[in-house]
Amino acid sequence: MNEPNIFDTFSYKGLELRNRIMMSPMCQYSVEKKDGIATDWHYIHYVSRAIGGAGLVMVEMTDVEPDGRISDYDLGLWSVEQVPALKRIVDGIHQHGAKAAIQIAHAGRKAEDAEIPVAPSAIPFDEASKTPRELTTEEVYGMIEKFRKSVQLAVQAGFDVIEIHGAHGYLIHQFHSPLTNKRTDEFGQDLTKFGSDILKAAKEEIPKDMPLMMRISAKEYVDGGYDIEGAIELAKAYKEAGAEIFDISSGGEGQIAAWGKPGTHAAYQVPLAREIKKALNVPVIAVGRLDEPALANAVVGTGDADMVAVGRGMLRNPYWALEAAKQLRKDTNTIVPVQYETGF
Template identity: 55%
Template sequence: MIHLATPFEWKGLTLRNRVVMPPMCQLSAMGRDGKPNDWHFVHYVSRAIGGTGLIIIEMTDIEPDGRITDLDLGIWSDEHIPAFRRIVTEVKKHGAAVGIQIGHAGRKAEHVETPVSSSAIPFGPGFPPPRALSTSEVKDMVLKFREAARRAVEAGVDTIELHGAHGYLIHQFHSPLINRRDDEYGRDLARFGVEVIQSVKSVMPDDMPLLFRISAVEYADGGYDLDHAIELCRRYREAGVDMFHISSGGEAPLGRRRPGSHAGYQLPMARAVKQALDVPVIAVGNLDDPEVAESAVANGDADLVSVGRGMLRDPYWTLHALQALGAETRAPEPYKVAFRRVRSAMS
């Protein structure tokens, strides 16, 4: 039995295998309007043809100034819906499920004069100091997340992921290193994330799972550790999160503690969250080797595995990985002659 090749079901989400293409910014939105174009269409559809189980569209921002750069995607108006719908529709034709990561860069926005954050603390040396959002502005931001989720649902996605990792806005609120507020969003570090989750869930179908990406540890000096992340996940699960995507770091320049670079270096974090909260988890981090990805699922470290750089190098990573593991899977009819032991999708 090849575990990586087994289907996965959670609520209304059905995947043909356990491979996820994680969100990866393409810096390819032309005209700075935040709309996906032909590059994004080919980028995502080719990975669906390549056998991926779940494709998560890159971080898509809830307002223009919430982008990391002006070349990132956005979904701040209904005018964005048709371009996303075009991609979603075609991805599904090729057997993959599709999600979208919704987020806001906060103090990591590079192309705005004054970024916003939970507190007026810059990301690092040379970065502009952000402006702390007022309490009313925080509440407005929650509504912007809700409207972005509504548009994603209208575009036809199978799932939504909130970006609460890598030092972006939600992370900036739940990190005690970054959040120095004295209002309700400072006294309760999880409150902003909880309100975003509840607001987004209100416009999602009941059977659509909500994913949440979180940094399990911070690498800045004085940053939080796994126990803090698990408690955040507990609050977020109670608010409505159905699955967690476990990463780490990104909140500030590295301190004395450094992330690993070996294969599967974040798997212990994924396993810890899975065991503590009894929820499905997606693991990510140097899982390009098919044997490592297979063992992550077979050993119970994670339910799904994200393959990022490996899938940038090879749109057909999933078909190649399953073939290398000896699994029988379905290649597109025009490609079947190139894959030994791989059935045609038409057969």
């Protein structure tokens, strides 16, 4: 059998992708009226990457309540009024041959515009951040229901895959990190209970043949934080709760990987994806400075990951996947829009 490459199809349960290239979720901070509703910017931004050949286009971190957003200009999904604008994006992505995913999240103590952000424990992110309020146990159960509602609405909008955001120091990460969760209730005794309960609720809301995805930080890069061994244990609990495909990032409690210390060399997170795949025998997505097509292709070809996600590379070039196909001399016929054929 030939080695897989990024232009091979990928299928898992009912999800069928034309290739193994995902647009990584990236906040646009482009909501106009603080209402969480996607705008024309979002429509054009996401649909362009479908025209540009990606197999899976993931809509940015979209939050389950107004104060769960990093800023008031982030997308939200807590009301039916937010569904039509997302459905328009999903339909546009489908029209151009890609599948649509959305990342569901809560920023927790990193919600910068919330008057008083909430978190597992009242520990601020840094000296410049507001001190969050500790959620009561009852509120934590309420928060799980907010995630459930968001997932329900995402299904209504027609998304093909839902990713639960458990990375980068946001609320789920805050619950599973011993650095930020000092609770004594059941959500402190079992650090993965919050994330696991969310996954179980999500699973109840999505169609049976839809895979459930989760992004985790597989390493924290701070003193006292967890490393890959700890991440494997977290991932095992999340797999047990229903996560089926893992999107492997890192960092977040000290800084966000994309801008912070770890992300300085190409493919910096690939070893983490490989370890999770090996330990759990699950499909994984590798991300982080994979913008060189030959490198991205090697990550899939060597079996380190099943898919690659490209973030900043696709900010620079919406046609990243088309260009990659040309560079790697892959058959572009199936992905190049007929209008652009002469360019390829």
